[in-house]
Amino acid sequence: MKTYFPSDLKCVVLLGVDFDGPCHEVGRGIAPLGIHSWGRYSAKRGVPRHLEMFQRLGVPCTFFVPGYDAEQYPDLVKAIDSSGCEVAAHGYLHEAWEMPFEEEEALLRKTNDILGNLLGKQVLGWRSPSGRKSDRTMQVLKSMGYIYDSSDKDYDLPYRLRFSDGAGGTNNLIELPNNTYSLDDFPFYKFSHTPPSEVRDQWIDEFEHIYNSDGFFVLTVHPRSGWGSGTPSRSRAFEEVIRHIQQYDGVRFFSCAGFAQWCLANPHYLEEACHT
Numbered sequence: 001m002k003t004y005f006p007s008d009l010k011c012v013v014l015l016g017v018d019f020d021g022p023c024h025e026v027g028r029g030i031a032p033l034g035i036h037s038w039g040r041y042s043a044k045r046g047v048p049r050h051l052e053m054f055q056r057l058g059v060p061c062t063f064f065v066p067g068y069d070a071e072q073y074p075d076l077v078k079a080i081d082s083s084g085c086e087v088a089a090h091g092y093l094h095e096a097w098e099m100p101f102e103e104e105e106a107l108l109r110k111t112n113d114i115l116g117n118l119l120g121k122q123v124l125g126w127r128s129p130s131g132r133k134s135d136r137t138m139q140v141l142k143s144m145g146y147i148y149d150s151s152d153k154d155y156d157l158p159y160r161l162r163f164s165d166g167a168g169g170t171n172n173l174i175e176l177p178n179n180t181y182s183l184d185d186f187p188f189y190k191f192s193h194t195p196p197s198e199v200r201d202q203w204i205d206e207f208e209h210i211y212n213s214d215g216f217f218v219l220t221v222h223p224r225s226g227w228g229s230g231t232p233s234r235s236r237a238f239e240e241v242i243r244h245i246q247q248y249d250g251v252r253f254f255s256c257a258g259f260a261q262w263c264l265a266n267p268h269y270l271e272e273a274c275h276t
């Protein structure tokens with residue numbers, strides 16, 4: 001069996017929480033009230049519940065936070081950071097629509113300023129709120145000092161993403177691909193209405209296969225009510241997955257930035273690829 005990481009690092013585990021508060025509705029022109037208030041649950045209950053759980057279990061995590069949500073809930077975003085979890089960028093209004101590049105760049109920089117000024121530190125990573133991105137997106141992230149992107153779905157391992165620098169050369173970022181179908185709560189709770197215990201079993205099954213193969217496990221959850229994992233029984237399912245993983249030898253939990261820094265320090269373990 002091919003070993004991708006050092007022998008004492010059998011499996012890397014990255015837990016990503018996409019904050020996805022009321023920005024989700026506001027960005028679509030919907031008042032985040034009544035049936036559309038699922039995002040506010042994220043801020044009021046889901047994120048605090050997940051934060052408490054990460055601290056109790058002693059695992060790091062990355063919260064991908066849209067700029068608008070950080071403006072609405074600055075104290076909560078500061079609490080995420082002071083708990084030791086990472087705060088990374090996730091759009092301003094969770095923009096999932098096509099837009100001119102200049103508008104995209106302005107929103108990337110706006111969110112970077114909001115998070116950077118709020119926390120007094122450099123933001124290191126980004127996850128596209130829709131999966132939409134381009135080489136120009138990567139150029140902006142690089143220019144702002146980001147070290148990783150976690151938006152692509154094209155591989156089972158981290159890699160060095162090479163992209164055009166827009167001036168005839170190339171540049172690169174660490175890419176941490178995520179699997180937004182079987183290792184994401186959204187499809188299970190939005191489309192198939194899968195019971196939490198079955199979601200838990202699916203994620204454990206995925207983990208066991210990854211543990212015995214590539215050793216790179218990236219799980220994405222959303223702390224909203226509605227289609228998210230913020231509510232008690234779904235949070236419990238998430239916790240049971242983490243507890244299960246913690247029993248295995250050679251597993252190490254990282255924040256996304258922590259692992260991207262490990263990748264930069266250990267470049268020989270990573271392949272290099274471009275988008276084509």
Ligand SMILES: [Zn+2]
Pocket residue numbers: 018019020090094129
């Ligand atoms: Zn999102």
